[in-house]
Structures are given as structure tokens and as C-alpha cells.
Amino acid sequence: MGRLYWKFFIFFFLAQLTAVSGVGLAVWVSNKKQENANAQIEASPPAKSLVASAAATLKFGGVNSLKELMQYWSSRPMPQVYAVDENGKELQGRKVSPELVRSANEVLSSRLTGDERPNSLVRGAVQLIEANDGRTYLLFVPAFQKDISNTKLLGFNARPRNRHLFPVMPLLAGILASLIFAALLAWYFSKPIKQLRQAFASAANGSLDVRIGNSMGARHDELADLGSAFDLMATRLGALMQSQTRLLHQVSHELRSPLARLQMAVGLARQQPDKLESSLVRIERESARMDSLVGELLELSRLESGDVRLEKELVNVDELLFSIVEDARFEGMAKEIAIQYQANPKAITLSGQHDLLHRAIDNVIRNALKFSPSQSMIDIRTEILRTELKEHKVIIQVSDQGPGIVETELEHIFQPFFRGSASALTDGHGIGLAIAKQIIEAHGGTITVRNLSHRGLLVEITLPLANSVA
Known part of the structure; x- marks a missing residue:
């Protein structure tokens, strides 16, 4: 396993461990708090029955009836019901600690607010009854009454109830689950990164035939995209x-x-x-x-290499083509090749470097001269193309009457040193059209070539006009 795997593993494991420990601690603190409140209130079924009896007596018989009932109960060996008014005084004058009253109020308030999930066992152990003397009495049975003996006979257990211990087993189970999932998650992320590192190492050693896209499996995430990019x-x-x-x-x-x-x-x-x-x-x-x-x-x-900074200026297309055509006509006189060019009635202006554009178009026309037979003609035309996006462009077409190019060779014509099957008897190095393509593309244009239906080759150059955005 690499260092990245262990970094992922430790990070995810600590994150999950913190979450599990935090949740466990919060649950334990909540249960501990409720346990402290409930520890002083007896919540067994017999105690609830005694509180219910006392509540019914107080509600329907009044304070005196409850006093008589509590006096009767006090003479018997059984847990005693306490009745405490809002001033903290017990009905029979017995001493009641403020902590005991506060615990009874907490149990009662949790029931009144509807939060009964932690107090379902003590529901009904405390009741608040309004008596006929205008006072409100809190009825409950205190837990662990030391002066009461034989409480087991009535169903009471004076021993303390089991306390909520710290959730060790759930915490251990959470830690184990976090360990497993952290290991899986770390492996899931580190495996493709390790494959990428190995692939880059192979590429650095000169092995460019290595591919890792298929080894990514069915992943559809950024790491898979990175593998495809590699x-x-x-x-x-x-x-x-x-x-x-x-x-x-x-x-x-x-x-x-x-x-x-x-x-x-x-x-x-x-x-x-x-x-x-x-x-x-x-x-x-x-x-x-x-x-x-x-x-x-x-x-x-x-x-x-792209190390060309165009020194752009406004270039008149007609003037540019006229100068190139004049030189081409002079060269074509030896083979009696006529060059036909008619200027566009509208002024066409490009934004580019004059000498580079001159060289690109000149290379195309010279290539047409080289492959045109004697007593043939080369036709040069310009056309303005208007699109829906208002990007106006100029199209320069150069067509000859030469033998054309084999269809399978058309896609290679702009490659350096490529010379088609028809170039065997001509001079040249096969670089002119490659240079023309680079210059045209540097000016944001395109250059294409196709065979004409009758005979010859058509080269089409498309360049954006200086005022292409209207």
C-alpha cells in the first residue's frame, strides 16, 4: 500500500471515528442526565398505581381524603406517596429535599412536552393535581426509602436500578465498521491514482503505448476522466x-x-x-x-511551434491577390498557362500579417501552376460568406485543370513532405501546402481541398473579415 492510501485511510477513519464517538457520547450524556433525574423517583408499576390512587383521591375526595389515605398508608410497610404543593411543603409535613422536587418536576415536564422517548418507563410516576383548596400538588413516590422494609412483598425492589453505562459495544461496532469502510474508501481512491502514477512513469521512460482507461472499470468520476485524458x-x-x-x-x-x-x-x-x-x-x-x-x-x-506573433494590419484582399496573380502569370508564360482572376466588386478587408498571407496564397497558386498542364487555365475567385451569427468571411477559391489527387491521398496533402502519386515528375519538397495550412489556421481560417468533377483540383481558403462582427 502506498503513502496516499494510508493518508486516505487515516483521514476517513478518524473522521468516522470522531462522528461515531460524538454520537455515542451525546446519547450517553443524554441518558445519564435522564437517569439522574429518574434515579430519585420510583417508577415501578406498584408505585404508579399508588400515585394514580392518590391522584384520584385528591381529585374527587379532596385534600382531607388524601390525608386520611396517606395516614393509613404510613402505618403499613410500603413506599409512601408524597404530595408537595407549589411552595415545596409536603401535605403531611414530611421533609422533602429541593433536589427530589426538582427531579419530579423534570420527569413531569418531559411528559408534558411530549418527549417521552427517554422517559417511557417513568410515565405516570409523577402527577400534578389541582385540589379543592386551590393549591396544586405534585404526587410521586421517592425511590430507595430506607425506612421501608419488606417492599419486595408489594412488588417493589429497593435496590438501585441498572444505570446507563457508556455504550462500549456500540462504539466498538462503530469503530470496526469505520475501519472497514475507511479501508475500502481509501482503496477506491488510491488505486486509480496509483495506476496513473505508474502510467506516467512508463510514459516518462518512453513507453507511450500504455493505456489505463480500460483498467478504470465502470468508474464514471473525475479520476476516470483523468485516465481518459492520459x-x-x-x-x-x-x-x-x-x-x-x-x-x-x-x-x-x-x-x-x-x-x-x-x-x-x-x-x-x-x-x-x-x-x-x-x-x-x-x-x-x-x-x-x-x-x-x-x-x-x-x-x-x-x-x-506556435511561436508566431502576428503583426496584424488591414489587408485588402484584391490588392493582395492582384500582386500574387501578376507574379504567377509571369511564371505561367513558359507553359502557356492562363490565370483568370476578377476582383470582387465589394472591397474585402482582412486583419492579418500581410507577408504571411501573401506566402500562404502564393504557395497554393504555385502548387496549381506546378501540376497544371500546358495551355490550361487556373481560375481564382473570391466570395463573401454571411452566416446567421453575423460572422462574415471571405472564401478564396483556386482551381486548376491538372490531374487532381487520388481520393485516398487527399487527407495527407497538408502533411510535410507529402508528395502524391502525381508528383513524381515535378520538383519540390512537399512543404508549401503544409506552410500554407499553418499560416491560414494562425489567422483563424481554414483550408480544404477536393477534386473537381470534370478534372483538376479545387483549393478553398476561408478567412474571417476584419469587420466580421456587425
């Missing part, structure tokens, strides 16, 4: 580790080819000095490719 974390960490491993492998593969060509160019320059110029051209071209690849990798890493 499983989700482990799954995502595992996917991230695999992605990093795959990225490292792909980067190594992409760098290997230009490095190999650089080595060949250097070797050729040494062997054939007369071809030094062509070798230097090759070295310069491969160096530029490596510089471009490293630059794209750094940009992608910066975007994926």
Missing part, C-alpha cells in the same frame, strides 16, 4: 513522436540528393578542370535548393 495525451504524444521521426527521415532523404550532387560536381571539377564553370553552376543550383529547403523547414517549425 490515454488521449499518450496517443497524441505517440503520434507526434512518430511524426518527428518521419520528418527527420524525410529531411535526411531530401538533403541527401543535393548533397550527393554537390559531391559529384566537386569531384567532376577536380577531374575535369576544363568543365569548372558548369560544375560551379551545378554547385550553385544545389546550394540554392538546400537553402530553400532549410528555409522552408525553419518556417514550418516556427509555425507549428
Whole structure:
């Protein structure tokens, strides 16, 4: 058992022990108090009968009749009924202690208030009767009258009644039950926490395939939610580790080819000095490719890490697209690719970082140029989307007439270094669309891709307008 188990166990056990002891002590004190009050009043059935007889005599016969009856009883070996008025004087002039009168009043008051649960045995042992002389008399039989002998013959027992002892056995039973339930409760809470600790230790050692959701059983509490959250974390960490491993492998593969060509160019320059110029051209071209690849990798890493603080400004969409389209038309002249773009009649303004948005959209259009056949056309359109929540957005659509993408490859197109089956004869590293996706999402937008029904690919970028909340 771990330390947490014992902490839970001791805490719950002490809490329950305190509750059980407190309840037991309160019951014992209450019974003890009532016992002290009842100890001076005789409550046996014969005593109740004597009090009832005296009460009836006083009520219907008057004070003189009760005096005669009590004088008759005083000549016999039996417990005596006392009749005490409101001034504390006994009817026959006998001495009565104030404690005895107070005890009789407590028994009587508990009966009058209806609280008879602790006094059910003494009910009727004390009565209050109003006599014909205008006084009120308290009738009762004192307990343990030492001057009375042979009281057993009349059904009285002059020995003290059993007193209420401290409830040791109920307290022990409560302690045992508290011990069992505290152990179960501590185990119930500490077991999943121990499983979580072991799972975190395994994850820290590099084992990300551990899962604890199923081991939680049928729990439906915060600890079970924590176990599910751990499983989700482990799954995502595992996917991230695999992605990093795959990225490292792909980067190594992409760098290997230009490095190999650089080595060949250097070797050729040494062997054939007369071809030094062509070798230097090759070295310069491969160096530029490596510089471009490293630059794209750094940009992608910066975007994926979230370490990008957008320097937002108002960006006119038409002006942004116009500058990108002009550059794309110049590049498309070699393949006789026409780029069609018509500005939206309404001014469209975004809030974002101009250079990043330029790069994202430029990557999408350059990708369309790369896969478009000669003498084809690329169509670029903008549209304003209005929703019920008054969140106005702009949709930028870029469609080409290229071969499109295999349906099973669509979900991977925005992954770094992914190159579809149609990319075998084209240059590039497969990073441009991944960078575009990171930039668009950093601006609160989305980017999707789908094949057109006839031929080609459609890339759709959705971005919020600067005045999206009207």
C-alpha cells in the first residue's frame, strides 16, 4: 500500500471515528442526565398505581381524603406517596429535599412536552393535581426509602436500578465498521491514482503505448476522466513522436540528393578542370535548393511551434491577390498557362500579417501552376460568406485543370513532405501546402481541398473579415 492510501485511510477513519464517538457520547450524556433525574423517583408499576390512587383521591375526595389515605398508608410497610404543593411543603409535613422536587418536576415536564422517548418507563410516576383548596400538588413516590422494609412483598425492589453505562459495544461496532469502510474508501481512491502514477512513469521512460482507461472499470468520476485524458495525451504524444521521426527521415532523404550532387560536381571539377564553370553552376543550383529547403523547414517549425506573433494590419484582399496573380502569370508564360482572376466588386478587408498571407496564397497558386498542364487555365475567385451569427468571411477559391489527387491521398496533402502519386515528375519538397495550412489556421481560417468533377483540383481558403462582427 502506498503513502496516499494510508493518508486516505487515516483521514476517513478518524473522521468516522470522531462522528461515531460524538454520537455515542451525546446519547450517553443524554441518558445519564435522564437517569439522574429518574434515579430519585420510583417508577415501578406498584408505585404508579399508588400515585394514580392518590391522584384520584385528591381529585374527587379532596385534600382531607388524601390525608386520611396517606395516614393509613404510613402505618403499613410500603413506599409512601408524597404530595408537595407549589411552595415545596409536603401535605403531611414530611421533609422533602429541593433536589427530589426538582427531579419530579423534570420527569413531569418531559411528559408534558411530549418527549417521552427517554422517559417511557417513568410515565405516570409523577402527577400534578389541582385540589379543592386551590393549591396544586405534585404526587410521586421517592425511590430507595430506607425506612421501608419488606417492599419486595408489594412488588417493589429497593435496590438501585441498572444505570446507563457508556455504550462500549456500540462504539466498538462503530469503530470496526469505520475501519472497514475507511479501508475500502481509501482503496477506491488510491488505486486509480496509483495506476496513473505508474502510467506516467512508463510514459516518462518512453513507453507511450500504455493505456489505463480500460483498467478504470465502470468508474464514471473525475479520476476516470483523468485516465481518459492520459490515454488521449499518450496517443497524441505517440503520434507526434512518430511524426518527428518521419520528418527527420524525410529531411535526411531530401538533403541527401543535393548533397550527393554537390559531391559529384566537386569531384567532376577536380577531374575535369576544363568543365569548372558548369560544375560551379551545378554547385550553385544545389546550394540554392538546400537553402530553400532549410528555409522552408525553419518556417514550418516556427509555425507549428506556435511561436508566431502576428503583426496584424488591414489587408485588402484584391490588392493582395492582384500582386500574387501578376507574379504567377509571369511564371505561367513558359507553359502557356492562363490565370483568370476578377476582383470582387465589394472591397474585402482582412486583419492579418500581410507577408504571411501573401506566402500562404502564393504557395497554393504555385502548387496549381506546378501540376497544371500546358495551355490550361487556373481560375481564382473570391466570395463573401454571411452566416446567421453575423460572422462574415471571405472564401478564396483556386482551381486548376491538372490531374487532381487520388481520393485516398487527399487527407495527407497538408502533411510535410507529402508528395502524391502525381508528383513524381515535378520538383519540390512537399512543404508549401503544409506552410500554407499553418499560416491560414494562425489567422483563424481554414483550408480544404477536393477534386473537381470534370478534372483538376479545387483549393478553398476561408478567412474571417476584419469587420466580421456587425
